[in-house]
Amino acid sequence: MTTQQTITAGIDGSPESLDAAGWAAREALRRDLPLHLVHACDPPVEGSRPPEIDVPFHREDGALDRAVLRLSREHPGLGILDEQVTGPPVQALSAAARSSALLVLGSRGFGALTGVLVGSVALAVAARAACPVALVRAGDHPADEHRGAGGSRRPVVLGLDLDRPDDELLEYAFDAAASRQAPLHAVHIWTAPLIPSADAIDPVEEKSRLLAAVLTPWRHKFPRTQVTERLLHGLPGHHLVRAASTAGLLVVGRRIPAGPHLGRTAHAAIHHARCPVVVVPHY
Incomplete structure (x- = not known):
């Protein structure tokens, strides 16, 4: 970036x-x-x-x-x-x-x-x-980036699409966490059935593997940033806002070009998240 x-x-x-x-x-x-x-x-x-x-x-x-x-x-x-x-x-x-x-x-x-x-x-x-x-x-206010008696940093939450993960979005989220000395919670949410058929591969196992693979090079680039991987199933906007309920910052992506309006997930985050929301444009 x-x-x-x-x-x-x-x-x-x-x-x-x-x-x-x-x-x-x-x-x-x-x-x-x-x-x-x-x-x-x-x-x-x-x-x-x-x-x-x-x-x-x-x-x-x-x-x-x-x-x-x-x-x-x-x-x-x-x-x-x-x-x-x-x-x-x-x-x-x-x-x-x-x-x-x-x-x-x-x-x-x-x-x-x-x-x-x-x-x-x-x-x-x-x-x-x-x-x-x-x-x-x-x-x-500045104090909103901290929580707890020990003044620990609120996490930066990243909403991540595993079908098309983008370096612009990942770099912004990791850099934001590192500059705040805060942990990063990488969250992927999907809506397809958990197990569409008896012969299908377990989507949780597959998505866990994909999420780890996407984050590995960034963990190496930001070794001091504590990273937590989270997989959630359901409505992306709803679960992302809940995942950011105690966050200091929520980072979401916006596709270029995507027209004059934000997508549903970004729209839900801006309307309902309690913390600041950063919308990162990317291809």
């Missing part, structure tokens, strides 16, 4: 985007990369009324300056670049992704509907961006 220039975060003045920017700042420090804050908005149309739901990235004037001041105060050693962009937010953020190692966005939409819903901008960018996209919920 080619290392790009920055960790980029979209800013709109909302608590969601500010918490996402804080998460992005910690990620930039982990990777020793500068932080790029982007505030994108459509030019105002004279006489138009502001939207009531899913307010886009022009929600607050001065949002970018406030974010820069806050993060500079919290992380005095971090290099911060800020950019105000006029244009549709999806296009502007997708363009910023082309020069980014990671694009970070807040994961909740605006308006009367709250809870597990996410903004259309975040979903659209996650489905199009050329780099991995992290969706971070409001309220995410």
Whole structure:
């Protein structure tokens, strides 16, 4: 995976985007990369009324300056670049992704509907961006990467397709775990019958062998990362969210090209996972 220039975060003045920017700042420090804050908005149309739901990235004037001041105060050693962009937010953020190692966005939409819903901008960018996209919920803090009295690290959970495992996805997950000094849980979920016929090979044994084979070269490349293999049977989205219930990060893949929408598993992860979710584009 080619290392790009920055960790980029979209800013709109909302608590969601500010918490996402804080998460992005910690990620930039982990990777020793500068932080790029982007505030994108459509030019105002004279006489138009502001939207009531899913307010886009022009929600607050001065949002970018406030974010820069806050993060500079919290992380005095971090290099911060800020950019105000006029244009549709999806296009502007997708363009910023082309020069980014990671694009970070807040994961909740605006308006009367709250809870597990996410903004259309975040979903659209996650489905199009050329780099991995992290969706971070409001309220995410540094302490959320730890758990237990001993302060042990929450695991990084990787959702893995054994039919078409991809090095981009594996490298991102292993690198994320290593940079956090966290364990990695590699999870494969399938929906076919456990034993389709009496003469069939036991799928659990076969998939266990395949999973071990896929992970072996990465275990050698990251020898200090503790890796746990997990095989689950059932609905992928449901089981992946459950597997990440105590995780610090969930990593899922997105096929290129796969159209303007995310797949079911990535969609379920973004909507329902309690931890930040990274969507990694790969072929």
